[in-house]
Amino acid sequence: MANEEQTETAPAARKRRSPLLIGVVALLVLAGGGYFWQAKKAAHAKAGEQAATPKAELYLPMDPAFVVNFRDQDSLRYLQVAVTLMSHDPQAIDVAKSTDPVIRDALVSLFSNQDYSVISNAAGREKLQAQALDAVRKIVQARLGRPGIDALYFTSFVMQ
Template identity: 70%
Template sequence: MVDEEQPEVVSDAPVERRSRMPLVIGVVVVLVALGAGGYLWQSRRAAHATTGKVAAVELSKAELYLPLEPAFVVNFRDNDSLRYLQVGVTLMSHDPEAINVAKAADPVLRDGLVALFSNQNFSIISDVAGRQKLQEQALVTVRKVVQARLGRPGIDALYFTSFVMQ
């Protein structure tokens, strides 16, 4: 018997390859999903830390002081005469972070306080009650600026270390 072998068929047609495109698309989708999940997890964790459970603020037992140097010098009118006011201001806080924010916001604080001091009436601030009211208004002004940057008032007191009117 003669070996009846099937003749080998050699074809020049290219071998059909499976496309890798679905695999690449699948990997990209998985990576995007993981990235989005990580982002959402981080943002929820941060939101929970700021809204759900407010982290305890490390307050110092010691009083921290920040003198606003140089002293404020403003002029204002009293009837027909021009008056001058020189005020030395020092801030006090138990929160070191609030002191740092106040240092960084010094130009904004000074602007607000200059506007406040220059709009005073000589007859009102020449007595003790008027100076105390001005001191309270100055503290409110400083707290607004610190609150806007820090999220809490932070400044416990404002002191006039000098107060000279002419």
């Protein structure tokens, strides 16, 4: 009889340990999952901050200012334009610096072929600015593989 009592209590003790062991394992799994979830969330937040932080704007003034002459019916006109390039890409600024003579040649040709009646109003100047930006982007893209220049500003525009 003593043997029967021992055999009955032994399985009961094992049954009590199994739920405890399962509970501990479940807590460990939940804790580990929570850790990895938090780590993943932190990695996504860090990536979002980097994407949300814009790169610094870099400016390149094209000095000296451009001075060109062009005809307006019977008179000779002059145009003086100071140009500044803007980019978020330091490599594009370096390419623009190294190709300054090529960019200046393209812009002088563009500015000297303008009609006074067109560029004497704001819409004409905006169109000229867009054409100048396109010309600069083509030159930079030919050397860098991407346009790189984000904007072109007329910092001075004088017609006489």
